[in-house]
Amino acid sequence: MVEWLARLGRAGLSFFQRLGRGHLFLLQILAGLPGLLLRPRLVIQQLYSIGVLSLLIIVVSGLFVGMVLGLQGYNTLVDFGAAQSLGVVVALSLVRELGPVVAALLYGGRAGSALAAEIGLMKATEQLSGMEMMAVDPIDRVIAPRFLAGAIAMPLLAAIFSAVGVWGGYFVGVGLLGVDEGAFWSQMQAHVDLYDDVLNGVIKSTVFGFVATWIAVFEGYDAVPTSEGVSRATTRTVVHTALAVLGLDFVLTALMFGNH
Amino acid sequence: MVSQGGESLLVQIRGLSFARGSRVIFDGVDIDIPRGKVTAIMGPSGTGKTTLLKLIGGQLRPQRGTITVDGQDVNKLRHRELYALRKRMGMLFQSGALLTDLNVYDNVAFPLREHTRLPESMIRDLVLMKLQAVGLRGARDMMPSELSGGMARRVALARAIALDPMMIMYDEPFTGLDPISKGAVVQLIHRLNAALGLTSIVVSHDVQETASISDYIYVLSEGKVVGHGKPEALRDTDSEWVRQFMQGLPDGPVPFHYPAADYVTDLLAGNG
Numbered sequence: 001m002v003e004w005l006a007r008l009g010r011a012g013l014s015f016f017q018r019l020g021r022g023h024l025f026l027l028q029i030l031a032g033l034p035g036l037l038l039r040p041r042l043v044i045q046q047l048y049s050i051g052v053l054s055l056l057i058i059v060v061s062g063l064f065v066g067m068v069l070g071l072q073g074y075n076t077l078v079d080f081g082a083a084q085s086l087g088v089v090v091a092l093s094l095v096r097e098l099g100p101v102v103a104a105l106l107y108g109g110r111a112g113s114a115l116a117a118e119i120g121l122m123k124a125t126e127q128l129s130g131m132e133m134m135a136v137d138p139i140d141r142v143i144a145p146r147f148l149a150g151a152i153a154m155p156l157l158a159a160i161f162s163a164v165g166v167w168g169g170y171f172v173g174v175g176l177l178g179v180d181e182g183a184f185w186s187q188m189q190a191h192v193d194l195y196d197d198v199l200n201g202v203i204k205s206t207v208f209g210f211v212a213t214w215i216a217v218f219e220g221y222d223a224v225p226t227s228e229g230v231s232r233a234t235t236r237t238v239v240h241t242a243l244a245v246l247g248l249d250f251v252l253t254a255l256m257f258g259n260h
Numbered sequence: 261m262v263s264q265g266g267e268s269l270l271v272q273i274r275g276l277s278f279a280r281g282s283r284v285i286f287d288g289v290d291i292d293i294p295r296g297k298v299t300a301i302m303g304p305s306g307t308g309k310t311t312l313l314k315l316i317g318g319q320l321r322p323q324r325g326t327i328t329v330d331g332q333d334v335n336k337l338r339h340r341e342l343y344a345l346r347k348r349m350g351m352l353f354q355s356g357a358l359l360t361d362l363n364v365y366d367n368v369a370f371p372l373r374e375h376t377r378l379p380e381s382m383i384r385d386l387v388l389m390k391l392q393a394v395g396l397r398g399a400r401d402m403m404p405s406e407l408s409g410g411m412a413r414r415v416a417l418a419r420a421i422a423l424d425p426m427m428i429m430y431d432e433p434f435t436g437l438d439p440i441s442k443g444a445v446v447q448l449i450h451r452l453n454a455a456l457g458l459t460s461i462v463v464s465h466d467v468q469e470t471a472s473i474s475d476y477i478y479v480l481s482e483g484k485v486v487g488h489g490k491p492e493a494l495r496d497t498d499s500e501w502v503r504q505f506m507q508g509l510p511d512g513p514v515p516f517h518y519p520a521a522d523y524v525t526d527l528l529a530g531n532g
Contacts, residue, residue, distance in 0.1 A: 130357030
């Protein structure tokens, strides 16, 4: 019993220690961001490997999610004779929810895990320690550019996901199932609000990008410097990102759309 | 800082104690590193020799004691001052710690590009000079993954001297090298120290190689300095422990057997 309590206490302590380390780490990253203004090349390189290289999975997934939305939405709406509203259903689902959330989950799996593994391996092979001894702060040189690039790339990826998804819904709804093209677009135009829907979606994806990238770089930097430790850090990145994104999505949705 | 012998000291360690969790790694260690000399820190694996280098470089903090480098107390420095001091220290990691996404040339150029605003043409000259010094000017376009262990360590050495530091710390520079590479590294450490007017700290357990190039040797064991002196003096030491270490005898004060229950009792216990 005492043994069990002690183990619970130790687990609790180590959890809060990690939480504290994570927040101090975030402060150090934020302090390193202004220095990047002088060296935009570092950020651009990371934008390529984090953002551009994630494009394929984002575009393909967005297309299929949009097509499924078109199909399911049509089947439901046609019973009520409201197939004209298919554009609204597809666009609102994507812009408000599926765009930011699914893009963030994919981002965690594709870019977040890669970030954690890369940084963890740099730590395991003493590259970070070597930089410190060369008087180059690895947080400024390695972590901050990756963090900033991730935080910029994620909202853009979510926007691309939504745009491609809308096109997928259009392809199925208008192209295959015969919904009126004019109605599809004009209904969407009339019912999707720039501030209430699009801007809130952008805020969501920005928050997700911030949190997902923070988790990834912290897990990598805090990894136990062995192959086992790096593998655990990578797994934890994906799991924690998914949990954080879904949890935050509920909170943000409640704040944004709660009193409608 | 001046030692008792009247030499000028670059690094002075006093009463250093360091523990990882409940494991004591150093317990009241005093070490003097004179300027311009090669000082070796020796001891069996796991005595915290690498930890000592990290303490000198300010990557770890001791629980007690002071470490003074060039007149500055490493643990009282602020972030910026510590980084300024590190620019004047080079460190050669056992693994080389080369940046795997950069080729040999860019690895050596890395500290120059980070810390200076030299034009690219001058960086090129400097990089080629450093690579020439370690004999790898021809390997400048190779990636770290294509290098052998000995080559990687020489590239790392070229990178460590890129900013013309006042001292270099070598972490196990001879471990895992073939005899030819080992000879090359031994000679490089010796030559660079003389030619560049460096101060070198060599952490190693390779007795022959280290003794051949060092001016002074400290032997560490179980958190304490168990012997120190010039290499010749240590060879004919009175301390049985140091003799066992320097001559590589399998049994002595450090027993061959890890502490265990009585052998016969242990074997018979399985039959019960």
